[in-house]
Amino acid sequence: MRELSTDLNKNVVEADDSFWQGVKDCIPTLLGYLSIGFAAGVVEKTAGLNMFEIALMSLLLYAGSGQFIAAGMIAASHPVSAIIVTIFFINSRHLLLSAAIAPYFRNNTTSKNLITGALLTDETFGVAITHAQSKKQLDYKWMLGLNIAAYLNWVLATIAGGIFGQWIPDPERFGLDFALPAMFIGLLVLQILSQKKYFTDIIVAVSSSIIVIVASFFVPGSAGVILATILSATIGLVISKWK
Amino acid sequence: MEINWYIISVIIGSAIVTFIPRVLPLVVLSKLEIPEWGINWLKHVPVAVMAALLASELLLHDNKIALQANSLSIITAIPTLLVAIYTKSLLGTVLVGVSTLMIFRYLL
Numbered sequence: 001m002r003e004l005s006t007d008l009n010k011n012v013v014e015a016d017d018s019f020w021q022g023v024k025d026c027i028p029t030l031l032g033y034l035s036i037g038f039a040a041g042v043v044e045k046t047a048g049l050n051m052f053e054i055a056l057m058s059l060l061l062y063a064g065s066g067q068f069i070a071a072g073m074i075a076a077s078h079p080v081s082a083i084i085v086t087i088f089f090i091n092s093r094h095l096l097l098s099a100a101i102a103p104y105f106r107n108n109t110t111s112k113n114l115i116t117g118a119l120l121t122d123e124t125f126g127v128a129i130t131h132a133q134s135k136k137q138l139d140y141k142w143m144l145g146l147n148i149a150a151y152l153n154w155v156l157a158t159i160a161g162g163i164f165g166q167w168i169p170d171p172e173r174f175g176l177d178f179a180l181p182a183m184f185i186g187l188l189v190l191q192i193l194s195q196k197k198y199f200t201d202i203i204v205a206v207s208s209s210i211i212v213i214v215a216s217f218f219v220p221g222s223a224g225v226i227l228a229t230i231l232s233a234t235i236g237l238v239i240s241k242w243k
Numbered sequence: 244m245e246i247n248w249y250i251i252s253v254i255i256g257s258a259i260v261t262f263i264p265r266v267l268p269l270v271v272l273s274k275l276e277i278p279e280w281g282i283n284w285l286k287h288v289p290v291a292v293m294a295a296l297l298a299s300e301l302l303l304h305d306n307k308i309a310l311q312a313n314s315l316s317i318i319t320a321i322p323t324l325l326v327a328i329y330t331k332s333l334l335g336t337v338l339v340g341v342s343t344l345m346i347f348r349y350l351l
Contacts (some may be wrong), residue, residue, distance in 0.1 A: 031341065055252050060258035065288035070257055080252045088260035093292065093326035095264040100288040102272035110270055117266030122296060127333075129289045175345035178316055182323050182340025189327035189336070191289050201290050208291045209298035213308060221299060221306040228295040229288060236287030237280065 004232050022145025025131065027121040028186065029150060032179035034157045035062070040067045041161020047075035054162040058155040062119070065222070066091050067158070090222040096229055097125040104128075104138040119147035126187035133194040200239045208232035315351070319344045 037058070044054045044067065060068055066087045073083045098117050104115050124146050132138050192201040208228045215224035277285070301320060304312055321339035330336065 028337055031260045031337055046283040049250060053247070053254065056251075057254050058298065060254055061261055062335065063261050064260075066257060066261060070253055074250060074253060080249065080256060083253050084256040084260055087257040088264075088325055092264050094261070096288050096292060099268035099272055100285045100292075102269045103277065103282060103285065105269060105273045108273065110274075113270045113273055115312055116264055117269040120265050120269070122292075126289070126293060130337050173318075173348065175341040175343070178319055178323075178340050178344040179337055181297060181300040181316060181320065182318070183333065184293055184300060185320060185323050185340065186327045186333040186336035188290065188293040188297060190331060190333065191293060192330060193328070195290075200287075204287050204290045205294035208294040209302075210297040212298045213302055216299070216303055216306050221262065221303065224291070224306070225295045225299060228298075229291040232291040232294070233284055233287035236291065237284045240283065240287075 017139035017142040019141045019145035022142040022147075024145075025127055025142075026124070026146045026149035026153075029127060029183055030153050031176075032183040033072075033123060033150065033154055035176040035179050036064050037154045037157025038161035038165070040064060040071070041088040041158035041163075042165030043068055043161075044071045044158065045162045045165055047071040049074070050160075051159065051162055054208070055155065057160055058158040061087075062151065062154060063091050084205075089220070093222065093226050093229065094120060096226065097122070101125060101128055101132070101138070104132045105140070105143075107137055108140050116140065116143050116147065119151055121150060123183060123187075124150050126184075127192070130177070130187065130190045130194060133191075197240070200236055200243070202237060204232045204236040207235050315344060315347050319347060 040058075041054055044057065047056065049071065052089055057067055057070065061070065069086060069090060073086065097120055101116075101120070105116060108116070124143075127146055128138060128143060188205060192198065192205070195201060208231075210242075211228035211231050212224045213226050219227065255269060289349060299306075301316060303309060310317065319340060322343050326334040326339045327333075
C-alpha cells in the first residue's frame with residue numbers, strides 16, 4: 001500500500017497526462033465504487049431486472065444514486081414518466097460539475113467534450129479537479145483513461161452484484177460501506193490542500209455541510225446537495241471578494 | 244428472451260435526462276468566455292459539492308439526520324481525515340478508512 005501511494009504521489013508531481021496515467025489515477029476510487037456498484041447490482045436484481053437489463057442500465061444510465069432510485073421505483077411499479085423526472089432531479093447536480101470543469105477543456109473539440117461529459121461522475125470529477133490545480137488545461141486522453149476505468153469498474157461491479165449478490169454475506173462487516181465517505185474525505189482534503197486558500201475553503205466546506213443537513217428537513221436529498229453547493233459556492237465567492 | 248418495454252423505457256428515458264446535464268455545460272461553457280466572477284464562483288464548486296456529498300453520506304440516512312445510527316462511521320471519519328491530511332494519498336485514505344471501520348465493528 002505504502003509503495004503504491006508514494007508511487008501515485010510521484011506521478012502527480014510528474015504530471016504525466018497519458019491515457020494510462022488517467023487509468024492509474026482512477027485506482028483510489030475503485031474500491032468505493034466497486035462496493036456501491038455491487039450493491040446496485042443486487043438491488044436491481046431484487047427489483048426484477050434480468051442480467052441484460054442490469055448491464056444496459058449501467059452502460060446507459062451510469063449513475064449510482066440514479067440506479068438505486070430507478071430500481072426502487074421499478075420494484076414499486078411507478079409510471080415511467082415519474083421515474084424519469086425523479087432521476088432528472090437526482091442527476092441534475094452534474095450541471096454544476098460539468099460547468100466547473102468546462103474551463104479546463106477549452107481547447108477540445110465539441111465531440112471530445114461530449115465524450116468527457118457523458119462519462120462524468122462525482123468521483124472522476126473529484127480526481128480531475130484535483131489534478132487540474134497545477135495546470136490551466138486538462139488533457140483529453142488522461143480524462144478518457146480516468147473515465148473509462150471508472151466506467152468499466154462500475155459496469156462490471158453491477159453485473160457481479162447481479163450474479164453473485166445472493167451468496168455474499170453482509171459487506172458492511174468489512175467496512176466497505178465506508179469506502180465512499182473515505183473517498184470524499186480524501187478528495188476534499190486534497191482539494192483544500194492544493195488550493196491553499198484554507199480560510200475560505202473551510203468556511204465553504206462547513207457551510208455546505210450545514211446547509212445540506214438543514215435542507216434535509218425541507219427538500220429531497222439530491223436537491224439538498226444542489227442547494228448546498230450553489231449557496232456555499234456563493235459564500236466562497238463573497239468571502240474571496242471581501243478579503 | 245422477452246423484452247420488458249417498461250424497464251427498457253425507464254432505462255432509455257433516465258439515461259437521456261442524465262446525459263444532458265452532464266454534457267451541456269461542458270460543451271457550451273468551454274466555447275464561451277465566462278466572466279471572471281463566474282470563473283471565481285465555479286472555483287468554489289468542487290469544495291462545496293464534495294463537502295455536501297460527504298456530509299450527506301456521513302450524517303444522513305434516507306435524508307434524515309442519523310447521528311446515532313452512523314456514530315461508528317462518524318468516529319472513523321476522524322482518523323481518516325488525519326491520514327488524508329498527512330499522507331495526501333487518496334488510496335491510503337480509502338484503505339485506512341475502510342480498515343478502521345472494520346476494526347471498530349470487530350471490537351465493539
